[in-house]
Amino acid sequence: MAYNNDSEAFPTAVKILIAGGFGVGKTTFIGSASEIEPLSTEELITTASVGTDDLVGVEDKSTTTVAFDFGRITFASQHVLYLFGTPGQDRFWFMWDELCTGALGAVVLADPRRLDASFAAIDFFESRGVHFLVAVNEFDGAFHYEPEEVRAALKLDPRTPVVLCDARDSRSATTVLVALVQSLFSAARPT
Amino acid sequence: MAADDDEIWTDEKAGRLVRPYTVSNGRTSPTNKLDLLSMVKATGRSARAQLDPDLALALHLCHDPTPVVEVAAHLKLPAVVTKVLLSDLIDCGAATTHAPRPAADPTDRSVLEALLHGLQQRL
Numbered sequence: 001m002a003y004n005n006d007s008e009a010f011p012t013a014v015k016i017l018i019a020g021g022f023g024v025g026k027t028t029f030i031g032s033a034s035e036i037e038p039l040s041t042e043e044l045i046t047t048a049s050v051g052t053d054d055l056v057g058v059e060d061k062s063t064t065t066v067a068f069d070f071g072r073i074t075f076a077s078q079h080v081l082y083l084f085g086t087p088g089q090d091r092f093w094f095m096w097d098e099l100c101t102g103a104l105g106a107v108v109l110a111d112p113r114r115l116d117a118s119f120a121a122i123d124f125f126e127s128r129g130v131h132f133l134v135a136v137n138e139f140d141g142a143f144h145y146e147p148e149e150v151r152a153a154l155k156l157d158p159r160t161p162v163v164l165c166d167a168r169d170s171r172s173a174t175t176v177l178v179a180l181v182q183s184l185f186s187a188a189r190p191t
Numbered sequence: 192m193a194a195d196d197d198e199i200w201t202d203e204k205a206g207r208l209v210r211p212y213t214v215s216n217g218r219t220s221p222t223n224k225l226d227l228l229s230m231v232k233a234t235g236r237s238a239r240a241q242l243d244p245d246l247a248l249a250l251h252l253c254h255d256p257t258p259v260v261e262v263a264a265h266l267k268l269p270a271v272v273t274k275v276l277l278s279d280l281i282d283c284g285a286a287t288t289h290a291p292r293p294a295a296d297p298t299d300r301s302v303l304e305a306l307l308h309g310l311q312q313r314l
Binding site: 009010011012013014015039040041042043044065070072073075076077079080081082084098099101102103104105131170171174175177178181182184185187188 | 219226227228230232256258260261263264265267269270271288289292295297298299300302303305306307308309310311313314
């Protein structure tokens with residue numbers, strides 16, 4: 001095919017993933033940071049599952065629909081940042097390579113009432129080598145932890161930033177993204 | 192039929208009345224390499240009147256450079272079906288896309304600087 005070689009005509013799109021357990025406020029966060037109301041779409045992913053005892057060695061492939069929300073922030077520099085909320089069911093989006101490929105980094109939103117719901121996303125990004133930070137969504141103020149307590153509870157690498165936020169607040173959500181980009185900068189710096 | 196006056200055929204409760212794969216004639220493999228953030232833009236070289244309604248609407252949505260994922264959201268179609276439609280538009284010259292870009296490099300300082308600057312301006 002003939003591609004359009006005039007790259008000036010196309011803005012550069014980059015993405016950051018917004019992950020975390022079910023009901024932690026991913027869509028709220030995306031809506032607060034985004035310049036548009038969050039949009040929703042779905043994708044069909046192929047999931048391979050190993051057969052049962054009766055079908056040793058037989059792999060069964062099936063497709064599953066995963067729905068996800070996303071938002072957008074357009075910058076004057078011809079860069080467009082997309083915020084992709086990961087689908088609710090971890091076991092499916094973990095198999096969705098395209099979601100992770102090319103992501104600059106990820107925000108793992110954590111609910112202070114159930115920090116353990118963040119483990120799956122943290123493990124996943126650590127194993128994939130995706131740079132991430134943990135943002136504790138303190139929306140109702142009922143539970144308050146210091147960042148260091150969260151770091152210890154989640155057994156995070158000392159270099160992984162932990163920040164507190166209110167996902168409903170535009171400024172707070174944007175500040176989380178600033179913290180992520182700043183930490184990407186630090187990671188990019190030759191040591 | 193022009194896209195502007197053609198609504199997607201939906202039912203409030205049931206959602207889209209035409210099954211997704213009908214739209215792409217059962218195809219799930221686009222002929223062009225597109226990812227969720229590939230930008231597609233109408234070339235203005237095709238009369239929308241000659242296109243199927245879904246193709247016409249997809250083309251209408253790409254008046255300005257628009258990524259696959261946004262077109263999919265507006266068409267209410269799975270991304271993979273949307274890629275097939277957009278690929279058809281590219282093949283017939285009605286739309287164009289950029290050459291596949293290497294994945295964004297999280298250590299590319301120029302990109303990080305642009306993001307940081309842009310985000311801080313929103314605070």
